Amino acid sequence: MIEAHGLTKTYEGTLAVDHLDFQVVEGRVTGFLGPNGAGKSTTMRMIMGLDHPSEGSVLINGQHFSELKNPLRTIGALLEAKAYHPGRTARNHLLALAATNHISKQRVDEVLDLVGLTSVADRRAGTFSLGMGQRLGIAAALLGDAPLLLFDEPVNGLDPEGILWIRHLLRGLAAEGRGIFVSSHLMSEMALTADHVVVIGRGKLVADTDMVNFIDANSGKTTLVRTPRREELQTLLTEHGATMTSVDPDGLQVTGLETAEIGEIAFSAGIVLHELASVSASLEDAFMSLMQDDVEFQSHTSVHLEGERA
Amino acid sequence: MSVTTTTQRRQSFGDLLSSEWVKIRSVRSTILTLLVTAVLTIGISSLGAFAIAANWNHVSPAQRLAFDPTSRSLSGVLLGQLALGVLGILVFTAEVATGTISATFTAASSRSKVLLAKIVMFAIVAIIVGEIVSFASFFAGQALLSGTTPTAPLGGTNVLRAVAGTGLYMAILALFALGLGVIVRHTAGAITTFVALVLVLPLLVTALPTSLSNDINKFLPFTVGQTMMSVHSQPDTFSAWAGLGLLAVYTVLVLLIANWRLNSRDA
Numbered sequence: 001m002i003e004a005h006g007l008t009k010t011y012e013g014t015l016a017v018d019h020l021d022f023q024v025v026e027g028r029v030t031g032f033l034g035p036n037g038a039g040k041s042t043t044m045r046m047i048m049g050l051d052h053p054s055e056g057s058v059l060i061n062g063q064h065f066s067e068l069k070n071p072l073r074t075i076g077a078l079l080e081a082k083a084y085h086p087g088r089t090a091r092n093h094l095l096a097l098a099a100t101n102h103i104s105k106q107r108v109d110e111v112l113d114l115v116g117l118t119s120v121a122d123r124r125a126g127t128f129s130l131g132m133g134q135r136l137g138i139a140a141a142l143l144g145d146a147p148l149l150l151f152d153e154p155v156n157g158l159d160p161e162g163i164l165w166i167r168h169l170l171r172g173l174a175a176e177g178r179g180i181f182v183s184s185h186l187m188s189e190m191a192l193t194a195d196h197v198v199v200i201g202r203g204k205l206v207a208d209t210d211m212v213n214f215i216d217a218n219s220g221k222t223t224l225v226r227t228p229r230r231e232e233l234q235t236l237l238t239e240h241g242a243t244m245t246s247v248d249p250d251g252l253q254v255t256g257l258e259t260a261e262i263g264e265i266a267f268s269a270g271i272v273l274h275e276l277a278s279v280s281a282s283l284e285d286a287f288m289s290l291m292q293d294d295v296e297f298q299s300h301t302s303v304h305l306e307g308e309r310a
Numbered sequence: 311m312s313v314t315t316t317t318q319r320r321q322s323f324g325d326l327l328s329s330e331w332v333k334i335r336s337v338r339s340t341i342l343t344l345l346v347t348a349v350l351t352i353g354i355s356s357l358g359a360f361a362i363a364a365n366w367n368h369v370s371p372a373q374r375l376a377f378d379p380t381s382r383s384l385s386g387v388l389l390g391q392l393a394l395g396v397l398g399i400l401v402f403t404a405e406v407a408t409g410t411i412s413a414t415f416t417a418a419s420s421r422s423k424v425l426l427a428k429i430v431m432f433a434i435v436a437i438i439v440g441e442i443v444s445f446a447s448f449f450a451g452q453a454l455l456s457g458t459t460p461t462a463p464l465g466g467t468n469v470l471r472a473v474a475g476t477g478l479y480m481a482i483l484a485l486f487a488l489g490l491g492v493i494v495r496h497t498a499g500a501i502t503t504f505v506a507l508v509l510v511l512p513l514l515v516t517a518l519p520t521s522l523s524n525d526i527n528k529f530l531p532f533t534v535g536q537t538m539m540s541v542h543s544q545p546d547t548f549s550a551w552a553g554l555g556l557l558a559v560y561t562v563l564v565l566l567i568a569n570w571r572l573n574s575r576d577a
């Protein structure tokens with residue numbers, strides 16, 4: 001298990017990671033979501049002992065990374081897309097890493113096969129495409145057969161086939177009982193892969209919940225209503241606990257109430273509706289709305305939803 | 311494949327050493343830099359020997375008297391030491407430049423042990439290479455000198471010390487360079503610093519008033535090397551071994567700073 005306690009990283013006075021508390025447990029895929037620059041990579045680097053936390057701590061099975069007996073056999077990681085020497089062959093890159101944790105040559109062949117690089121194992125890694133390089137990084141993460149695995153943006157730059165492959169791989173690894181922590185800025189990809197999500201924005205924890213709950217709480221509950229008696233309806237709906245924003249002179253974007261409830265409330269008050277439509281926000285939209293406070297993400301936000309979301 | 315939690319032995323220093331060995335032998339730049347070291351050292355030493363042999367008739371009696379065939383046959387070390395130093399620098403900076411360093415550090419729980427493994431592995435390579443090129447230069451040089459100028463037999467006074475000591479000097483200086491590489495992190499910056507310390511600093515010091523330059527000069531790595539190559543004792547310098555000891559002290563200090571930087575900084 002990975003446990004972060006008040007994990008914080010400051011760069012020259014700027015908070016990159018702000019008092020994060022979360023856990024990554026075995027047997028499931030934990031998605032790590034946030035826009036680019038939210039602090040995902042820094043968090044992962046702190047888990048792996050590459051960056052030192054300014055405050056707080058992150059423990060792997062109760063130990064700091066530097067206390068691990070055999071790091072590769074405890075936690076495997078894909079952090080940088082190209083963490084290899086371009087002049088070294090894929091096999092030699094893996095052999096050098098394997099040696100550090102007394103991992104056999106057979107295991108190197110095994111992981112090469114697992115990621116589909118056997119045929120190019122003796123080619124210099126500098127000749128690899130982005131996708132092949134990514135596979136080599138994944139092979140390195142898998143070397144130690146570790147019960148915990150970290151992947152930082154593993155689908156970046158991959159073709160659809162590669163993305164599908166990674167999705168199946170991560171699901172399979174979790175099914176074997178491993179704890180998978182995978183970061184992405186693509187909500188849609190996470191929805192298909194993760195069981196659990198940890199969402200951060202500007203270094204702060206925004207959500208830490210089951211994927212199913214996250215989807216329920218953050219999508220498909222917006223209703224667009226048009227009525228000539230907008231202000232009246234607005235007051236009424238507010239009394240029923242809804243939050244809303246005006247879209248145009250007679251339109252309202254309502255959250256917190258089911259579409260049917262809105263219709264019934266309007267009917268019982270005798271308010272004519274010109275339009276009543278449930279807007280099923282995609283997960284991408286949900287993610288966007290969750291991130292709306294994030295400055296780096298505000299470039300073209302069209303609809304502002306008010307109120308609190310999980 | 312299932313998740314196993316069998317108890318494993320702790321990562322050992324030997325594991326890290328064997329990893330460094332795989333790394334050093336699996337890139338072309340190692341072989342290339344070693345070849346450059348050998349060609350520069352042996353080639354320029356031979357040229358130096360050939361040149362003086364060809365001009366021996368024009369050499370003044372005073373110069374003939376002071377002629378040191380051993381030191382002359384090692385003149386290529388001037389450039390060879392830089393090439394070996396560059397390899398020392400690359401041991402670390404190549405990992406930073408390629409991003410391999412994050413893979414290395416996430417595979418090892420102690421950065422200090424990784425550094426020590428790099429030092430030990432490179433020290434072995436550097437000593438072997440330093441001694442090979444030093445002895446090869448000496449024998450090639452003596453062969454070119456023989457028949458024209460006086461030559462030095464390996465059994466002569468201080469000759470073996472000079473030749474073997476020069477190989478050792480190259481190796482220690484290259485370890486110094488490795489430490490600079492860790493501190494500076496960038497290949498170009500580290501090479502510039504290294505060349506400045508080894509070659510440019512002595513030139514600057516000669517521009518100072520003699521009394522001052524004599525005092526400073528003996529502390530420079532370059533002077534240590536010159537003294538080691540010579541069979542005669544030089545004025546205003548430490549003895550050959552004391553000088554090498556001084557260089558070793560510099561190297562240990564640089565490596566200690568490197569270790570501190572490595573651990574205090576984010577990778």
